[in-house]
Amino acid sequence: xxxxxxxxxxxxxxxxxVQINCTYQTSGFNGLxxxxxxxxxxxxxxxxNVLDGLEEKGRFSxxxxxxxGYSYLLLKELQMKDSASYLCAVRSEGAGSYQLTFGKGTxxxxxx
Amino acid sequence: xxxxxxxxxxxxTEKGKDVELRCDPISGHTALYWYRQSLGQGLEFLIYFQGxxxxxxxxxxxxxxxxxxxxxxxxxxxxxxxxxEDSAVYLCASSSGQGLGNTIYFGEGSWLTxx
Numbered sequence: 615x616x617x618x619x620x621x622x623x624x625x626x627x628x629x630x631x632v633q634i635n636c637t638y639q640t641s642g643f644n645g646l647x648x649x650x651x652x653x654x655x656x657x658x659x660x661x662x663n664v665l666d667g668l669e670e671k672g673r674f675s676x677x678x679x680x681x682x683g684y685s686y687l688l689l690k691e692l693q694m695k696d697s698a699s700y701l702c703a704v705r706s707e708g709a710g711s712y713q714l715t716f717g718k719g720t721x722x723x724x725x726x
Numbered sequence: 727x728x729x730x731x732x733x734x735x736x737x738x739t740e741k742g743k744d745v746e747l748r749c750d751p752i753s754g755h756t757a758l759y760w761y762r763q764s765l766g767q768g769l770e771f772l773i774y775f776q777g778x779x780x781x782x783x784x785x786x787x788x789x790x791x792x793x794x795x796x797x798x799x800x801x802x803x804x805x806x807x808x809x810x811e812d813s814a815v816y817l818c819a820s821s822s823g824q825g826l827g828n829t830i831y832f833g834e835g836s837w838l839t840x841x
Binding site: 647649655657658659662701703713714715716718 | 835
């Protein structure tokens with residue numbers, strides 16, 4: 615089965631940088647996704663990593679180390695609107711099916 | 727359509743009644759997922775459809791839950807004899823296939839309350 619761990623809550627200051635970590639144990643690894651979810655809304659796609667290294671997209675970057683089963687999402691120049699839950703999700707392949715398993719999410723609060 | 731469409735947006739039902747939730751994926755997307763999210767909890771995988779392959783039903787919590795996908799497009803999730811613990815938001819997502827990097831897009835969800 616799959617096991618995904620991420621911190622439950624984090625608080626950071628507007629304008630600062632925050633790193634949200636995600637560790638996973640899975641078989642048939644086939645990529646790692648980060649999603650943002652504002653309260654009462656559907657998750658929206660942020661980033662995708664399948665190879666080791668850093669993927670940068672504007673203020674958001676995501677890193678993956680497959681050997682360590684580790685990823686992080688880096689948010690720079692934090693804005694109040696970044697207050698949301700951040701979901702780490704791992705796609706795994708098994709018996710011809712691609713399952714996407716989510717962690718419980720990290721609730722980020724950005725304070726002035 | 728432009729995005730994943732789900733209906734109804736909100737549903738309040740009495741315990742013991744059956745409910746049907748509908749998902750219309752993005753046009754051309756062959757993969758379709760159903761997830762459940764209880765208040766303050768993570769996303770729980772329910773079922774996955776890919777093209778004409780047999781669906782992966784490994785996440786369905788009980789035999790009261792079933793889903794079908796007609797014509798490889800619209801999907802219906804059915805919950806029979808609803809219980810209060812079924813109250814949650816049911817999220818549908820679709821992607822263009824199995825290839826690496828296929829982004830999975832979510833609908834707005836169907837909020838189910840069983841009273």
